[in-house]
Amino acid sequence: MASGKPSRFWPRLLVFAYALPRLIVRRRRPESIRRILVAHHLLLGDTIMLAGLLKKLRRDYPAAGIDVLVPVAWLPIFAGAPYGVRALPYDPRSLASQRELLACGPYEWALVPADNRWSWVASAMGARWITAFAGGPGGSKDWPVDEHVAWPTTAEAWGDIASRLAPGQEPAPFVLGEWPAPGQSADAAALPAVRYAVLHLGASSPHKLWPAEHWRALAEALDVAGVRVVWSAGPRELDLVRAVDAEGRFVSMAGKLDLAGLWHLLAGAAVLVSPDTGVAHLARLTGTPAVVLFGPGSPIISGPGRFWRDSPFAVVWVEDIPCRDQNLIFERPLPWVRHCWRSVAECGNPRCIQQIDENRVMQAIERVAGIRLGKDGK
Numbered sequence: 524m525a526s527g528k529p530s531r532f533w534p535r536l537l538v539f540a541y542a543l544p545r546l547i548v549r550r551r552r553p554e555s556i557r558r559i560l561v562a563h564h565l566l567l568g569d570t571i572m573l574a575g576l577l578k579k580l581r582r583d584y585p586a587a588g589i590d591v592l593v594p595v596a597w598l599p600i601f602a603g604a605p606y607g608v609r610a611l612p613y614d615p616r617s618l619a620s621q622r623e624l625l626a627c628g629p630y631e632w633a634l635v636p637a638d639n640r641w642s643w644v645a646s647a648m649g650a651r652w653i654t655a656f657a658g659g660p661g662g663s664k665d666w667p668v669d670e671h672v673a674w675p676t677t678a679e680a681w682g683d684i685a686s687r688l689a690p691g692q693e694p695a696p697f698v699l700g701e702w703p704a705p706g707q708s709a710d711a712a713a714l715p716a717v718r719y720a721v722l723h724l725g726a727s728s729p730h731k732l733w734p735a736e737h738w739r740a741l742a743e744a745l746d747v748a749g750v751r752v753v754w755s756a757g758p759r760e761l762d763l764v765r766a767v768d769a770e771g772r773f774v775s776m777a778g779k780l781d782l783a784g785l786w787h788l789l790a791g792a793a794v795l796v797s798p799d800t801g802v803a804h805l806a807r808l809t810g811t812p813a814v815v816l817f818g819p820g821s822p823i824i825s826g827p828g829r830f831w832r833d834s835p836f837a838v839v840w841v842e843d844i845p846c847r848d849q850n851l852i853f854e855r856p857l858p859w860v861r862h863c864w865r866s867v868a869e870c871g872n873p874r875c876i877q878q879i880d881e882n883r884v885m886q887a888i889e890r891v892a893g894i895r896l897g898k899d900g901k
Contacts, residue, residue: 534621541625541647542667550669552652553631556584560633561591561608562645564615566727567782567801568825570597571808572682573636574605574702575830579686579694580634581606590627592644599783600808603703613644624648635668636685637853642667654688658855678859680828681852696832699810704790705783714791715774719751720894721789721811723797724767724777725760730819730865730873731798735767740881741796742773744896750793755785755802794892796884798876799825807834812892814839814884818876819847819863837887844875 559580561573570593580589592613593601601610611627614620621644629649635642639655646653646667657671665671672688686693722742726732742752751774754764758778768775776788785802789795790809797803797813799820806813807827817825817840827836850860863875885896 531616533618534615537618537621537625538643538647542643545646545649546666550652552669556587556631558588558630558632559584559590560628560630560645560648560650561589562633562635562641562648562650563592563637564594564613564641565637567597568799568804569637569681570594571600571801571804572680572825573685574697574808575682575686575694576634576636576688577606577608578697578701578830579689579691581608582694583689583691590630592624592641597782599705599781600702600786600805602705602783605702634688636688639664639668656688656853656855658857660854674855674857676859678823680826680830681824682830683828686830694830697807697830697834702808704809705786707783707787713776713779714788715751715753717751718749718793719753719774719791720745720888721753721755721792721795721797723755723795723800723802724763725756725802726798726800728819728864729867730863730870731800731816731876732763733798733816733818733876733879735763737879737881737884738767741884742768744881744885745894746773748894748896750894753788753792755780755788755797794888794894796888807831807836810834813837814887814891816840816876816879816884818873818879819865821847821860821862824852824860824862835891837891839879839883839887841875841878846870847875 589608590611591608593610595612595614598610598612625647631651633645633650633653635655639659642653642655652669653667654670655668657673745752754775754777756763756777761777764775764777786809789806789811792811795806795811795813797815799815799817803813803815812835814837817838822838822840827834847861847863849863850856852860888894
């Protein structure tokens, strides 16, 4: 029985048909760079953390046209062409999307910051030289790659790692305002007019979900301190809000905002509290003080690093968790990586997130946002 989901078969076949002839021709590093492609299909947070790479490319190639593949849902935050970069919508399951991309080439240089499978897309789009990271599973994923860049041997944030793909000095740290805000949407009228905190409940993994009773206690403390609570979650995560606030005491924007609306919700907030997920990275672009709860993830890999060092960002985690012992990042084993991507079937009791108590989160809110919580909070 058909699943109803679009198949990747025909888009992949189209990519191979365009890319394979290019693999036969001897490839040489271009002497001049006029057009650059950044090829990926990353989650929201990982996409935002490519900002350092984009800034570096613009600095070193000021006259070049720079295109970046972007999942369709992330397009709103690229509306202002940050660093003069053009975002190309990419849906790997859409044949029409693939055809449109093939018409955007050619490029002198393409960079593949994560999974090397996207080197095939870059090749199909006419990239003459493709740079990607070494250390992956190899095989056919690497066939179109011309140049491999080594991963760091010591711990770094993903954003700093990604900028290594381009040679030269690392980019200057992020400055608030250099990534243009998307336009206001009709949802902006619904944003609170008083001081408020955004509590984002959702995450990409069940193991990143903080227990409902902790969220409830945190919301109560913020309310006592005179800070309006605004719930946030994705359209498929409304049950998380109902589990925390069944009576609907606090405002919920869950499922009501597109990414541009979420940007403006965060931009007006006194603080964001969120699991380690894409919304936490979005707060870096808006300059919103963020308290981020790390369960199975790594606050080193997903932390500010050097590029985001000036962002108001506080990490809360239980560091001594023995089962946070896996070391793969984008299919590459790195000895300094410590995180966990076990499934619910493998781990039904994620102590890494459950053991974070609300008192530590409240202390982090005071540090990063200056909001005192407790009976005498103000």
